[in-house]
Amino acid sequence: MARRDPHSYTDDTQAQTDSFSLKAGVDFASRTIAAEVVLTFKAPSSGTLDLDTRDLVIEHVEDASGQTLPFVLHPAEPYLGQRLTIEMSAQTPSIRIRYKTSPEASALQWLEPAQTKGGAKPFLFSQCQAIHARSIIPMQDTPRLRVTYTAELAVPRDLAVVMAAADRGRSETGEVAHHRFEMPQAIPPYLFAFAVGDLTSRDLSPRCRVWAEPSVVESAAWEFADVEAMIGQAEALFGPYDWERFDILTMPPSFPYGGMENPRLTFLTPTVIAGDRSLVSVVAHELAHSWTGNLVTNANAEHFWLNEGFTMYAERRIVEALDGVEMATLQAALGRRELDESLERFADRPAMTKLRTHLDGVDPDECYSLIPYEKGYMFLCEIERVVGRQAFARWLRSYLDTFRFGAITTEEFEAHIEAALPGALDKANARAWIDGEGVPASAKPQTSARLSSIELLASSGNVPTAAQTKGWTPIEWALYLESVPRPAPAALCQGLDDTFKLTASTNFDVLVPWLTLALKSGYTAVMPRVEQVVAEVGRMKYLRPLYTALAANPALRETAVQLLAKNSASYHPIARQMVDGVLKTSRSSS
Numbered sequence: 001m002a003r004r005d006p007h008s009y010t011d012d013t014q015a016q017t018d019s020f021s022l023k024a025g026v027d028f029a030s031r032t033i034a035a036e037v038v039l040t041f042k043a044p045s046s047g048t049l050d051l052d053t054r055d056l057v058i059e060h061v062e063d064a065s066g067q068t069l070p071f072v073l074h075p076a077e078p079y080l081g082q083r084l085t086i087e088m089s090a091q092t093p094s095i096r097i098r099y100k101t102s103p104e105a106s107a108l109q110w111l112e113p114a115q116t117k118g119g120a121k122p123f124l125f126s127q128c129q130a131i132h133a134r135s136i137i138p139m140q141d142t143p144r145l146r147v148t149y150t151a152e153l154a155v156p157r158d159l160a161v162v163m164a165a166a167d168r169g170r171s172e173t174g175e176v177a178h179h180r181f182e183m184p185q186a187i188p189p190y191l192f193a194f195a196v197g198d199l200t201s202r203d204l205s206p207r208c209r210v211w212a213e214p215s216v217v218e219s220a221a222w223e224f225a226d227v228e229a230m231i232g233q234a235e236a237l238f239g240p241y242d243w244e245r246f247d248i249l250t251m252p253p254s255f256p257y258g259g260m261e262n263p264r265l266t267f268l269t270p271t272v273i274a275g276d277r278s279l280v281s282v283v284a285h286e287l288a289h290s291w292t293g294n295l296v297t298n299a300n301a302e303h304f305w306l307n308e309g310f311t312m313y314a315e316r317r318i319v320e321a322l323d324g325v326e327m328a329t330l331q332a333a334l335g336r337r338e339l340d341e342s343l344e345r346f347a348d349r350p351a352m353t354k355l356r357t358h359l360d361g362v363d364p365d366e367c368y369s370l371i372p373y374e375k376g377y378m379f380l381c382e383i384e385r386v387v388g389r390q391a392f393a394r395w396l397r398s399y400l401d402t403f404r405f406g407a408i409t410t411e412e413f414e415a416h417i418e419a420a421l422p423g424a425l426d427k428a429n430a431r432a433w434i435d436g437e438g439v440p441a442s443a444k445p446q447t448s449a450r451l452s453s454i455e456l457l458a459s460s461g462n463v464p465t466a467a468q469t470k471g472w473t474p475i476e477w478a479l480y481l482e483s484v485p486r487p488a489p490a491a492l493c494q495g496l497d498d499t500f501k502l503t504a505s506t507n508f509d510v511l512v513p514w515l516t517l518a519l520k521s522g523y524t525a526v527m528p529r530v531e532q533v534v535a536e537v538g539r540m541k542y543l544r545p546l547y548t549a550l551a552a553n554p555a556l557r558e559t560a561v562q563l564l565a566k567n568s569a570s571y572h573p574i575a576r577q578m579v580d581g582v583l584k585t586s587r588s589s590s
C-alpha cells in the first residue's frame, strides 16, 4: 500500500482515475444532490480500490459490464471523511457509483433566498479546496491525480448553473433544466466547482465574462472591466493562458474566501466590488493561479506554499506591470504585516510556520493562514534577488513548462531550481526558509518612500491632515491603520473617525482594519458597524480580526459569542469553524 497524501485514502498501487462523468440532480428542498458518477481508469483494472468520501450515502456500485461490486464504507475519521473500499473482481475500464450527498456536505453552501441580493431565489455553491470535493463526489481526492470530466446537472428551471468547465448546452423539460459541461483540461479534484442561482452575465472581452446576480452584474462588470488587460500582462510574464476562458463569478457575501481560482471561472467575494477598482489585485491573484497552482499544482497540502507563495509573487508582478512598482511594494509591505500577525497566531505551533509542512493528523482548513503566501513570496523574492530578475524569470518559465499539468513537491521544486541555477538556493538561505520556523533573520526588508512616510505618520500619534492623506489608496489607508500603535488614544480614534468618516467606509480593506484598531483601542462607538459587518459578510479575512478583537476585550467577549450565535447559520461551515476556534482559543488564554 502506498498513500502519498496525508489527506487522501488514494493508494497509488491501485487503479488511477483518468476522467469522470457526473450526472447529478440538485434538490434545494432536501439540500441534497442525487448523483451517479462513472470513474474511468487510466487502464482497465481489477482488485481493491480506495476512494475518498465524506458524508455520502453510497447506494450502488457496479463495473463497466453492469456487474454489482461489493463495497465497504469505513468509519468516519475527523475531517478526512470515510474511506470507500470497492472490490473489482474482474478487469474493468470504469466503475459506476450511485450515491447521495448530505445536507451537511462540507463543500456545499445552500443559501436561503434571504441570503442573496435578490432575496427571491435560493443559491448553491461549492468550495472544494483543500479536501472537500469528496463530499460531492466519491473519488481519489488528491491533487496528484488530475482528471478531466463531463457533468450534467439537473436544476430548477428558473435557476442558472455555472461550472468551472466549458458550457456544452442546456435543455429544459417541465420544471427542470439539464445543463451539460465538459472540462477538457485535466485538473486536480479541488478545482471542481459549480454554482446554481439567479445569475446573469456581461461579456468583458471575447474570453472574459462576469456572472452575478442581476442587481450586482453592472457594478461587477464595471469593477472588472480591465481584466483582459490583466490577462495580457500575465501572458507576457508567464506565457500563454492555457484555459481558454477566464470568467468571473461574483459570489454571495457569505463566500468565505477573497477568491478561488476555479479554472475558467474564478469565484470572487462581492467585497472586492468597492466601486473604484481598488481591490482588483484579488483578480490578479486568482488569474495568476492559472499558471501557479492550476498548471503546476502542489502535490498535497504540505506543499501549499508552491501554490500560494508563487501566486503572491506572480500577483505582484502583474500589479507592478499594471500599476507600478510602488503599488506592488506597498501591497508587499501590507503582506509583511499580515505575515507577522499570522506568525504570532501560530506562536504555540511553530511547526506550522515552515514553508514545507508535515500535516499527518492536521486538518488543512484548521491550519490555513497567510504564512505560505507571504513567507513563500519573500522566499521567492530572495531567490530573485540573488540571481537577478532576468535569470529568475527565465527559470520560472522553464519551471512552469517542465511541470505544466503536473503536481509537485517542495523537493521537486528544489531539484529543478538547483539544476537550472546552481547554488541559488544556498545563497538565498533556502533551508532556513523551507524547513525553518518563522522568517529567517537574513530576510531583506522591503522599503519604499511612501511606506516610510505612512509609518512616520502612524507613529506620530496625531490625526493626519487631509493634505497628508490626499490621494491615499485603500492600501495606504490599511497600512496606516495597521501601523498605528494600539491601543490608540480615544482622541486619536475620535479624530480619525470625525475627519475621515472611517466607520462609514464601504471599502472593507479600509473599514475592517479601522474597526479592528477601534475595538483594540476600546473605541466602542464602532460597535453598531461591527455588528453590521459580521452579519453581512462571511469572508474570513474580515471575520477573523473582528472576532479576535472582540474576544480579546473582556467587556465584549460575551457580545462576540452572541454575534456568532446570531449569524452562525448564515456563515459558511469553514468560516463558522474558524470563528468557533477564535472564541475557544481566547477563552483558554483569558
Ligand code: BES
Binding pocket: 129, 130, 256, 257, 258, 259, 260, 261, 281, 282, 285, 286, 289, 308, 368, 373, 541
Ligand atoms: N486558493 C485560495 C483560496 C483557498 C486556499 C481556499 C486554501 C481553500 C483552501 C485563493 O487563491 C486565495 O488565496 N484567496 C485569497 C486571496 C488573496 C490572497 C488575494 C483569499 O481568499 O484571501
Ligand code: ZN
Binding pocket: 285, 289, 307, 308, 311
Ligand atoms: Zn491563492
